[in-house]
Amino acid sequence: MLMPAPDKTTLSRRGEICTALKAMLPAGCVIDDDATMRAYDADGLSSYRQMPLVVVLPETTEQVAEVLRWCRDNDVKVVPRGAGTSLSGGALPLADGVLLALGKFNQITDVDFENRCVVTQPGVTNLGITHAVQDEGFYYAPDPSSQIACSIGGNIAENSGGVHCLKYGLTTNNVLGIEMVTMDGDILRLGGKHLDAGNLDVLGVMTGSEGLLGVVTEVTVRILRKPATQRAILVGFDSAQEAGQAVSNVIAAGIIPAGMEMMDNPAINAAEDFVQAGYPREAAALLIVELDGPEVEVDYLLERVGEVMERSGSSSLRVSQSEAERNQFWAGRKSAFPAVGRISPDYLCMDGTIPRKALPEMLTRMSAMSQKFGLRVANVFHAGDGNLHPLILFDANVEGELHRAEEFGAEILRNCVALGGVLTGEHGVGVEKRDLMGEMFTEEDMKQQQRVKCAFDPGHLLNPGKVFPLLHRCAELGRLHVHHGKLPHPDLPRF
Amino acid sequence: MTFLPEDHEALEEFMSQAVSDKTSLHVAGTGTKEKLGDRVTADASLSLGRLSGIVDYQPEELIIVAKPGTRMDEINAALAEKNQMLAFEPANLASLYGAEHAGSVGGIVAANLSGPRRISAGAARDYLLGFTAVSGRGTSFTSGSRVMKNVTGYDLSKLICGSMGTLAVMSELTLKVLPRPETSTTLSVKCAALAQAQKALSAAFKSATEPSGGAITHARSGALSLGDEPAAAHVRLEGVAQSVTDRISTLSDILAGFGEVSVLEQDASEAFWQDVRDIAMLDETAEQVWKLSVAPSVVSDVINMITAQTSIRFFCDWAGGLVMLSGAGDGLNQIVRSAVEAHGGGHASLLRAPDTMRAAISSFHPQPAALAGLHDRIRDSFDPLHLLNPGKMGPALT
The missing domain is CATH 3.30.43.10 (Uridine Diphospho-n-acetylenolpyruvylglucosamine Reductase, domain 2)
Structure with missing residues (x-):
């Protein structure tokens, strides 16, 4: 890179x-x-x-x-x-x-239960917002796995997701307003405690812009009432393909669970070794389905999801009987990354999204790629929204393995796009996937995105070298009638 | 002259020619919301009425792909057949604008029009997963995708939503869809005053009963206010039957603290929220219709400040944060906009007014200079020659 x-x-x-x-x-x-x-x-x-x-x-x-x-x-x-x-x-x-x-912007400035929102400085952690409102029974919904450490300002930059965004949306669906500073030093207020921009939705394009458009200095997020009941089901399958199909079947039945996660056999065993969550070690794939809401609703949905799972060929099924057991179900999933870190000196975590129905096909391809590159892979998925986190295991001390792992990762992402999906579901493009942008977007698609960048930062001074593989001068982007695919400045560096 | 492209290629060719000739264009879907936004003066017209049809609908993937001119009734019928819906509950403004139907899906997205479920499920902008369009440069581009969870590149879907056709002309769009709730019930509570009704909504939305709509009607809301009571709060509960029954009981207890509670079952509940959604509770003959978005907690103060100066009819949605009002007079613009600004900000948009008034004041709430400048630069980045719906969102600064 x-x-x-x-x-x-x-x-x-x-x-x-x-x-x-x-x-x-x-x-x-x-x-x-x-x-x-x-x-x-x-x-x-x-x-x-x-x-x-x-x-x-x-x-x-x-x-x-x-x-x-x-x-x-x-x-x-x-x-x-x-x-x-x-x-x-x-x-x-x-x-x-x-x-x-933005580490010194670490204060929550307004907790407003009447309007069900929190105004905070951007350096406050994601979980810090929930901590400020949980005594009244509220929480902030997006829950990236790093929520104990990641800042809400960074969540806006990355449009962070999490386990529960299947039902509650990504950051962009939960932010009401920001104060931001442009590269020109202009301080802008977008949104607030009211809904919608009523004009161009600049807040919407700021969210997920990876620090390229402006610096967020204050955030207003909506908070939700904590569901009365949360229960999880642990479902084992003899084949990953069947598990993938079961995920589609749940959605097709008109049920949107709070979360629907999937782990393959290597991930199941790594997690089991690490935290003894009680996962079925012999299962080829495991689904964790969480349902939340009023107790009667959760009971009803548990039954229906159970039926769908059985129909889809599940080999084992356990419903959490207590809050402790629900947490135990999640403990394995939540420790999947460190657990894999114990069985391999290094790993790469990928983040593509595919259409849900392509999960079985993707898993077949993943095994083939694992063989081709001679590297093991453990799969944890936010299966409900088709977001994959394959963990590619390698040893950086072995000559060539990092490179091979990166090649493997790139091929996974190319397959995601080929199956109708995208390069990144929640981690962002950054530098990691920058050079793969051309797999998903045409030159003109990327130019239009960069023209938007020029509206905010014509000098390309804010976070350059991220997201876009080719840095176009704004003057060049502004020109009309550029022929398709023909780069007007072949001398400009590609990096 | 009106150009009616039937496919993307014809649209791109036409736009490319328009760029070469610097022909400005009045862009519309099926033209049902012509009077929403500011007046457009352009050399030619571009209608998307024939760029129509559902391209791909995958209920199990929760997506529908359609061309922008597809009529909303076609979209809604297709979704209803699979027991799904556009969760943002787009309005049918046919009667507000004297149109024959609810318009096109492209028009709904371009105007970012969302109904009562906005408060719980999000706006149109939260459901546009991706689109293909031709920009004011005459070039085609795609943004977003057909999957739920995607952060690859800038989220241009957000800019297109609500841009009123001023950035680019869509040729295809992908929307996320959701299962329709099994049942719908509304609890209404009579309140002594507007402020009480607002507090009742606040209590409902603070509870764990998961309301999917929160409205306030008033003696000045037309036919649907309750008896002679000055105000009433209405809370909608949706979902599986057992759950709704359970939540009705919890919510009734909460609302009983504010006044007498009554229940609207399924059909009556749906009819009520359809009227809220379609802005059917105002004076139909009124000179002006306004839409105000404010923090829910200030709504009674905002309305009291307005009614102290002029006579209006109104109702509220979005847990109180949305005020729809009808009234008259040249001063109303100033009255409603300063009321919003005096209460923590938000925006007041003019939805309907005589042409002379639309020519005199912008439908869009004035922006601070730095933000207005950024809007202009963003618009220029898509449409540097100002060919697309010029003037629709107010005059350009440059």
Whole structure:
């Protein structure tokens, strides 16, 4: 993975840039010593590391605006960072870029039960929002697995999902408003405690824009009343294909469970070794289906889902009888990544989505690819919404294995697109899947996206090198009548 | 001259020619909501009425793919056959605009029109998974996908929803669909005052009874207010029968604290929410119809501030956060917009008014300068020559 070559002029001006930033920010808000900056040299995609030019930790929206305006005026790149848990390298620093970390924006400013929303600074963790409202029986629905650490600002950048977005939606369906700062230093308020933009939905395009369009400095999210009852069913299958079909059958029966997860045999056994969740070790695939709502509704749906599972050829079925047992069912699924980490020195976690009905076909292809690349794979899926998380096992100390694992991952994603799906369901494109964008989008599709980028940041200063494989100059993108497929600047670097 | 393309290729060719000739276009689906938004002045017309038909409907994948000119009645009929629906409950504004039918699916998406279930299930913008379109540059592009969970690239679906045909002309769109709820019941409670009704809704939505609609009617809401009571709150419960029965009992107890509770069963419940959805509770002959979106908790203050200055009819939806009102007079614009701004913000949009008034004031709530500038630049990024529905969302700043 190549990042754009650092700008030598910027590197040579480092001292001057640090001095200017220190002059505009309070003491302790600029970090320029290597030892402290080291903590910021990677995000959750830790196979990529890069020391930033300098780290700034502003404390107010006005300071963020001042930093951005100064960087724009001085042609300095900026990489925004929340908690740094991105799995796609969205917050990977640039050698010639200021790393703008929102860690000091860590206060919840307004808990409003009357309007069922919370106003918070972006550095507050996802789970922190739920903690602030749970005593009144409320919660914030999107639940990415990193929710204990990931920030709500980062959730907006990535449009984060989670186990329960089958029923409750992604971040974009749960955000009511933001305050943001553009690269020009303009402070904009989008949405709020009311619904809909009433004009162009800029909030909608900001959500999931991976830090390329603006820096979020305040967030308003809707909160939901915690369901009265939550119960989970653990269903084993003798073949992964049957399990995949069962997932489609549940949806076809008109039931939208709160979550519907799937694990294949290697993932089942890794999890079982790790936390003893009581999973059927012999099963080829396991489904965890969670139902929530009023007790009578959950009881009724449990019965119906049970019928569907039986009809679909299930080999075992257990319904959680207590909250402890429900948590135990989930413990295995939630520890799948570290569990796999125990049986392999390294793993790559992929994140494609496919149409639900293509699950059986995808699993067949996955086995073939595993053989072809000579690498093991453990599969955990958000099966209800077709979101796959294959974990490719490899050993980085074995010459060529990382490369082979990356090739394997790319082939999985190409297959996702070929089956009618997409490159990423919730982790984002970042640097990880940047060079695969052409598998899903035509040159013109990507150009239109980049033209939108130019409306926010014509200098390409905010988080460059992420999401798009080819950096077009905005002036060139603005031109009309560009012939299809013909790149007007063959000399521009591809990276 | 009206151009009626029948497929994507014809649309692209026409648009490409329009770009070369700098022909500005009045873009419409089937033209039923012509009077929504600001007035368009253009060289030619582009109608999508023949770019029509359901391309692919996969009930088990919860998606429907359709061409933009497909009529809503066709979409709704296809979904009903499989016991599914567009969960955002798009309105049928035929009677508001004097049209013959509910319009096209492209028009619903372009206007981001959502009904009562907006409060629980989301808006049109939450259900557009992807689309193919021709931009104001005459070039075709695709955004999004046909799967539920996708974060690949910018979510341009959000920009297209509510852009009133000013960014690009869609040729195909994919919407997420959901199972229809088995049953629908509405509990209504008579309240002494508007503020009480708002508090009743708040209590309902704070409970674990999962309401899918929350409306307020008033003595000034037309035929559907309850007796002589000044206000009534209405809460809809939907889902499987056992669950609804159970929740009715819980919710009745909660609402009983506010006044006398009555129940609308299935058909009556559906009819009531259809009237809310289709804005059928206002003065049909009124000069102006406005739609206000505010925080639910301030709704009675907003309405009291308006009624202190002028006479209106109104009702509320979205747990109180949506106010639909009818009234008259040149000053109404100023009155409703300042009422919204005085109560924490939101927006007030003009849904229907005489042409002279639409020419004088924008249907869209004024934006701060920095945001308006960004809107213009976004619009330019799709349509640099301002060929698509020029003026529909107000004059460009540049």
